[in-house]
Amino acid sequence: MNVPWRYFVGESLRQAWRQRLLTLVAMAALGMAALYGGAWALLWRNALQLERSLGAAEQLVVYLRPGLSPPAQSAAQSAAQSVSGVAGVDLVTPQQAADELSRDPAVKSALALLGENPLPPALKVRLEVGSPGEVAAAAAQLQALDGVDEVDQGESAVENLLKVSGIARAVFLGLMALFSAAALLIVAAVLRLSAWSRREELGIMRLVGAGRGFIRAPFLLEGLLQGLAGGILAAAALAGLQTWLESALRSALGVDTAALLPAGMDVWLALGLALATGALGLLGAALALATVKVAYEDEGAW
Amino acid sequence: MIELEGVGKSYPGGIHALRDISFSVGRGEFVFLTGPSGAGKSTLLSLLTLQSRPSRGRVLLDGTDLGRLAGSQVPLLRRRMGVVYQDFRLLYDRTVFENVAFALRVLGLPEAEIRRETYAALKNCGLKEKAALNPRKLSGGEQQRVAVARALVHDPGLILADEPTGNLDSDTGWEVVRLLLAAHERGATVVVATHNQAILGAVPKRRISLRAGLVDNDVPAPEGGFDEQLPPPAVREVLDHFKDMGLGAGAEAPE
Numbered sequence: 230m231n232v233p234w235r236y237f238v239g240e241s242l243r244q245a246w247r248q249r250l251l252t253l254v255a256m257a258a259l260g261m262a263a264l265y266g267g268a269w270a271l272l273w274r275n276a277l278q279l280e281r282s283l284g285a286a287e288q289l290v291v292y293l294r295p296g297l298s299p300p301a302q303s304a305a306q307s308a309a310q311s312v313s314g315v316a317g318v319d320l321v322t323p324q325q326a327a328d329e330l331s332r333d334p335a336v337k338s339a340l341a342l343l344g345e346n347p348l349p350p351a352l353k354v355r356l357e358v359g360s361p362g363e364v365a366a367a368a369a370q371l372q373a374l375d376g377v378d379e380v381d382q383g384e385s386a387v388e389n390l391l392k393v394s395g396i397a398r399a400v401f402l403g404l405m406a407l408f409s410a411a412a413l414l415i416v417a418a419v420l421r422l423s424a425w426s427r428r429e430e431l432g433i434m435r436l437v438g439a440g441r442g443f444i445r446a447p448f449l450l451e452g453l454l455q456g457l458a459g460g461i462l463a464a465a466a467l468a469g470l471q472t473w474l475e476s477a478l479r480s481a482l483g484v485d486t487a488a489l490l491p492a493g494m495d496v497w498l499a500l501g502l503a504l505a506t507g508a509l510g511l512l513g514a515a516l517a518l519a520t521v522k523v524a525y526e527d528e529g530a531w
Numbered sequence: 532m533i534e535l536e537g538v539g540k541s542y543p544g545g546i547h548a549l550r551d552i553s554f555s556v557g558r559g560e561f562v563f564l565t566g567p568s569g570a571g572k573s574t575l576l577s578l579l580t581l582q583s584r585p586s587r588g589r590v591l592l593d594g595t596d597l598g599r600l601a602g603s604q605v606p607l608l609r610r611r612m613g614v615v616y617q618d619f620r621l622l623y624d625r626t627v628f629e630n631v632a633f634a635l636r637v638l639g640l641p642e643a644e645i646r647r648e649t650y651a652a653l654k655n656c657g658l659k660e661k662a663a664l665n666p667r668k669l670s671g672g673e674q675q676r677v678a679v680a681r682a683l684v685h686d687p688g689l690i691l692a693d694e695p696t697g698n699l700d701s702d703t704g705w706e707v708v709r710l711l712l713a714a715h716e717r718g719a720t721v722v723v724a725t726h727n728q729a730i731l732g733a734v735p736k737r738r739i740s741l742r743a744g745l746v747d748n749d750v751p752a753p754e755g756g757f758d759e760q761l762p763p764p765a766v767r768e769v770l771d772h773f774k775d776m777g778l779g780a781g782a783e784a785p786e
Contacts, residue, residue: 231639247624433620436580437681438610439637440603525582525620 240447241454248423252455255419255510259459260466262405262412263506267467267498269401274492276398289368290381291352295323297376302350305376309352312374314367316357323348349378409509416513420452424521432524444523449514456510460503468494532558532593532689532720533579539587539744540574548574550744552588556722558688561715561752563731564724566741572724575741576693579722580614581605592689610638613682613714615707617694619674621666621681627653628662631680638685652684656710672703679710690714692723696730708734 245252293305302320309318321329326348331337340346356367364382372380424431431444471493533556540549549571556562564572577583578590581597590597592608600608613634621630632649640648653659656676666674675695682690692711696704708723708730715721725731731738740748 231641233636233639235642236636430622430624433622434633434637435606436582436609436614436620437634437637438606439633440606443606443637 237446237450241450244423244427244447245451245454248426251419251423252451255416255452255455255513256459256462258412258415258419259456259506259510260463262408262509263460263463263502264466265401265405265408266505267463267494267502269398269405270498270502271467271471271492271494272401273398274498276395278492289354289356289364289371291354291371291374291377292379292381293350293352293376294378295347295349297350301376305374306352308374309354309371312354312367312370314356314363315354315371317355319353321351321353323350326351413509413513413516416452416455416510417516420448420514420517421521423451424448424517428521429524431521435523436525445518448518449511452510452512452514452517453507454510456507456513457503459510460506461499463506464494464499464502468499532556532560533722534591535575535588536591537588538575538578538585538590540571540578540583541586547744549578549585552741552744552746554739554746554749556720558720559715559718561712561721561736562723563734563736563738564722564741565726565731565738566747567726569743570741570747571744572726572741573693574744576614576691576722576724579691580612581608606637610634610685611687612689612691613685613687613719615675615678615682615690615692615695615711617697619666619671619678619698621674621677623665623667625665626662627658627664627666627669627677630666630677631684634681634685648684652680655683655713656680657706670703672699672706675699675703675707676710679707683710683714686717686719688719690719690721692721692725694725695723696725696727701729704730 291305291309293302297305299322302322306318306320309315323346327340327346330348331340352371354367354371356364368380368382371377434444535552535554538549538552539547541547552571552575564575566572574583578585578597579592581600584598595608597608622633625633628649631652632645635645635648650659650662653662656679658673658676658680661669661673661677666677669677675698679695682692690711692707695707695711699707704727711721711723712734735753737752738748738750739746740750
């Protein structure tokens, strides 16, 4: 049996046009959900970029045991270099450390009072990894190396920033879920109303021999198309908003927005958004059809 | 083809539309189902069209018990029949062509075949020129002919008609009867529910009379003998048709 796709598409478009006000309401609801979804996706992508860029500057100080011989210090440097996520390692001998600290006259006189250099040899480790988990994992590996006394991760302002960004993402995610649920209910209500207003027509179709699939296909397609359209419109709106924001920031503050918003709307995000919203529309249509009864048939006749 | 065995149909509130109906209709037979309003004709047809299920007894169509048929099988069975209703039941947001073509679309036929068969059916029912119109623009008789074209377009083995002439004037009613007789002539089994005495008197076919949900009378097709007092010209056409078929040899069309 041929699947009459042309008929189904034509039928769904015809119905959408016939009830264009309801179609617009459904598309607006789906578009709002998509707008939130897209904003969340953009925030997530930019936060990820931010994490990576902040993480790239992360540096650990690995203190070696005092009195460790220079060959052992070099061995520890080589071992640290091979740890996953480490971008570079500089060895700081006790003398180099003392010289550096001695730039401060107070520290210099304190060191002179001690007579013997109390500073241990150390490794300055630059990491190429970004997330707090990855930094902690690298620190644990460095701590386990031979000759290592202590690993100092320092004050993690980055970690705080990342926490804030994580909270923001969670809040957006929650809002997006709420908007999606609201959009789903609106689409289901709109399509249920549409099916209800056509229950006599659908009943006649059943009498002529149309199966459930034949009757449902145009409705499901209508939900899918509404979702796709809502998603595409939302992606276009987000792209426009982003362009406007970049331009406004650039002219008002002279800020390089490419650094602030490194990950913008692209084809893949727009496509993902449209498909996700299409799926939401499809689900709404399926929900609507599950509850509509057609005319001319007894309860439970089929 | 159709067998009813002790069929009853009750509705909530103690309404018994059918009480104990038993009869059978053979393949290729033409049967009138008659009786006064409320006798149970439409209820009986609704069981055959699977719009409802019997409360008691069995309704068999080609050996299939319709009361036990799975929901998924209902559309498949309906595609094997053509149904004409008194209130036409057309799709008023589509053209005449689309209404008739719909019966072929559900069969999943290719578009070219749908177009060919639909135009053939419209031509057969004298509606080819009206194909692009909305059914609302047609007269009652024409709308009923659209319904008949839709019922016949897929050449079904069983045609059911529930008061097909009920909303039509005499001449247009006879046109519909002519179309049903022509389908019967091509081999279809036809069951027509009607209380139109003019048609019952003129067309020599088996009559099953219902009264208060019971079979009151089951009269086999008479040997000829048409009522010659019926109005021309559509009657003349029917009578001529029967004479051509060698039926009702004693009948003469009114001058």
